[in-house]
Amino acid sequence: MDKPTRDKTPLRVVVVGAGLGGCATTLALHHHGHKVVAVLDKVREFQRLGDSLGLGENAYRLLARWGCNVKEIQDIGNQSPTMKIRRWHDGKILAEQPLMDMAGYIGHRGDYHDIFLKWVRERGIPIRMGCEVVAYDDSDPSPSLTLASSEVLTADVIVACDGIKSLARHLVLGARDDPVSSGYACFRAYFEPSEEMKADPRRNAFLKQDSVNFWIGPDLHVVQNTLRGGREFNWILTHKDDGDVPESWFQPGDMEEVRRLVSDIDPAIREAIMSTEKCLDWKICYRNPLPTWVSPNSHRIVLLGDSCHAHLPTSAQGASQACESAGVLAVCLSLVDGENVKIATRAYEKLRFSRTRVSQTHGEDLRDRWHNVLKNTHEGAEIDPEMVKIKNRPLYAFDAEHDALDSWNDVATTVSQELARGNILPLTS
Numbered sequence: 001m002d003k004p005t006r007d008k009t010p011l012r013v014v015v016v017g018a019g020l021g022g023c024a025t026t027l028a029l030h031h032h033g034h035k036v037v038a039v040l041d042k043v044r045e046f047q048r049l050g051d052s053l054g055l056g057e058n059a060y061r062l063l064a065r066w067g068c069n070v071k072e073i074q075d076i077g078n079q080s081p082t083m084k085i086r087r088w089h090d091g092k093i094l095a096e097q098p099l100m101d102m103a104g105y106i107g108h109r110g111d112y113h114d115i116f117l118k119w120v121r122e123r124g125i126p127i128r129m130g131c132e133v134v135a136y137d138d139s140d141p142s143p144s145l146t147l148a149s150s151e152v153l154t155a156d157v158i159v160a161c162d163g164i165k166s167l168a169r170h171l172v173l174g175a176r177d178d179p180v181s182s183g184y185a186c187f188r189a190y191f192e193p194s195e196e197m198k199a200d201p202r203r204n205a206f207l208k209q210d211s212v213n214f215w216i217g218p219d220l221h222v223v224q225n226t227l228r229g230g231r232e233f234n235w236i237l238t239h240k241d242d243g244d245v246p247e248s249w250f251q252p253g254d255m256e257e258v259r260r261l262v263s264d265i266d267p268a269i270r271e272a273i274m275s276t277e278k279c280l281d282w283k284i285c286y287r288n289p290l291p292t293w294v295s296p297n298s299h300r301i302v303l304l305g306d307s308c309h310a311h312l313p314t315s316a317q318g319a320s321q322a323c324e325s326a327g328v329l330a331v332c333l334s335l336v337d338g339e340n341v342k343i344a345t346r347a348y349e350k351l352r353f354s355r356t357r358v359s360q361t362h363g364e365d366l367r368d369r370w371h372n373v374l375k376n377t378h379e380g381a382e383i384d385p386e387m388v389k390i391k392n393r394p395l396y397a398f399d400a401e402h403d404a405l406d407s408w409n410d411v412a413t414t415v416s417q418e419l420a421r422g423n424i425l426p427l428t429s
């Protein structure tokens with residue numbers, strides 16, 4: 001598997017979206033011998049957006065196999081060996097776990113993205129910025145897409161890594177789908193601590209070295225971590241939300257509301273949050289599991305990443321699962337010739353759906369355990385650490401590409417039978 005798997009004529013692939021998912025898809029396809037003719041993104045220039053993002057060992061394994069120097073990412077990630085899960089009001093440590101049990105290395109999404117983009121460019125693959133896809137045509141055997149400029153591109157396969165608000169998802173589903181509120185929202189702040197903050201004992205407790213901490217309470221939790229060796233500071237407050245904040249990474253947050261919510265949090269972190277000048281308000285939306293990730297007519301337009309399997313932040317697996325999906329799609333495509341692309345794409349969705357459901361539900365389970373464990377618990381009660389621990393570790397041993405190869409004969413047989421019957425079974429009812 002360290003070697004590319006394809007020995008047939010390369011498939012010509014267009015990747016829509018140059019986020020982490022689109023970059024990973026490009027790297028995987030390239031490694032497995034396909035020709036990525038273009039990676040398209042609608043923005044003219046990438047900015048350093050978002051804040052902390054984790055990449056797990058399940059992603060590193062694949063990236064390294066595709067020839068990427070993953071040390072570049074590990075070096076800029078948070079170096080704290082452990083993370084601490086604390087009681088909301090006094091910071092008592094309820095559990096301490098290796099960082100690798102959750103997110104692997106946590107870094108700034110923008111910094112990681114820069115490295116992914118560099119890896120794509122190093123392979124000579126063009127990333128075309130300012131190219132917004134406005135329409136898809138699901139013709140077999142040459143699907144196409146139209147850009148806002150009216151340019152039309154055709155390919156053997158189009159992979160839509162176009163994020164949570166995916167346009168391609170409408171084509172694949174045959175209808176628009178609305179976001180589903182998770183019932184929670186996050187206030188998020190990311191900043192460089194001032195010299196004054198660094199010197200203030202009421203605010204600098206978690207600045208002295210790389211740290212990752214969680215404070216859990218009834219129906220809310222705070223995540224805090226440092227980045228870039230303590231030069232940058234991030235807190236994220238997740239709380240119940242029945243408001244109508246739009247699904248956006250740019251919505252300004254109400255610091256007065258933040259101060260009200262953290263008024264009784266552990267004093268060791270309280271002032272660092274209270275004194276923050278501004279934050280973002282991010283409604284946590286997701287989509288119900290989709291019945292299909294592949295276009296109905298050609299079976300050659302495929303969703304990947306947040307467009308089909310967005311994760312809650314408590315999963316800490318959004319980008320890692322996009323890497324896994326990239327590897328599996330590339331392997332499946334390498335096992336068919338050009339006429340049988342549909343077997344590969346339909347095998348890909350079957351292989352990936354159940355796996356991503358596991359990592360998605362891990363995040364829901366963790367959030368619910370954290371938000372409920374201290375309800376109706378009296379002050380002196382001992383909490384079993386297992387009740388609050390992050391249980392992602394089993395996700396990391398999985399080698400998505402090896403699994404795809406091992407499962408190929410069975411899944412390809414199932415898909416072939418479904419195609420022969422003209423009845424592709426939905427991924428979910």
Ligand SMILES: Cc1cc2nc3c(=O)[nH]c(=O)nc-3n(C[C@H](O)[C@H](O)[C@H](O)COP(=O)(O)OP(=O)(O)OC[C@H]3O[C@@H](n4cnc5c(N)ncnc54)[C@H](O)[C@@H]3O)c2cc1C
Pocket residue numbers: 016017018019020021022040041042043049050051052053054109131132133134161162163164166167249304305306307311313318319322
């Ligand atoms: C702005 C932003 C900030 C984020 N911050 C965090 C964070 O702090 N922590 C975290 O864990 N996760 C964060 N995420 C989510 C995380 O990046 C994803 O879960 C993961 O990287 C997989 O994403 P993706 O590549 O599938 O989609 P995305 O990262 O959403 O990338 C989709 C790309 O497709 C492009 N695109 C969309 N529509 C079109 C179109 N019609 N034509 C051409 N291009 C199009 C977009 O410009 C974008 O670059 C963030 C996502 C975004 C978009």
